Amino acid sequence: MATDSFIRLAEVLKRTSLSRATLYRKIQDGSFPAQTKLSTRRCGWKESVLQNWCDNPMNWSAASMQSPENQ
Template identity: 60%
Template structure:
């Protein structure tokens, strides 16, 4: 039986580091639907699913948030 790693949440700094995007570009892409939406983790805290960011990294030019699987 293979164990599956649970999906982790990445904070803003980690997402910016992995993608090489600026903060403004990241939020512009979220608004345009070309980057995964962030998930609210607490009242003043949000993050991105690591799997969603990895999926974006596989094909950033043609990524569409509408094609992303719903968690």
């Protein structure tokens, strides 16, 4: 089973071309995947989830990521 690496904020902003404010606004309204807390002061995004968003940013929703293997 391959492990899914985590991407930090700077790389997420670079890959998506979103500003930090827009990214967090999209997280709040459910049109961008929420980050995962990695430790007390660190968070990241799963690379596979970020790629899923990048493949279809206009139609991505948190509900689209719900599948038996993701729960």
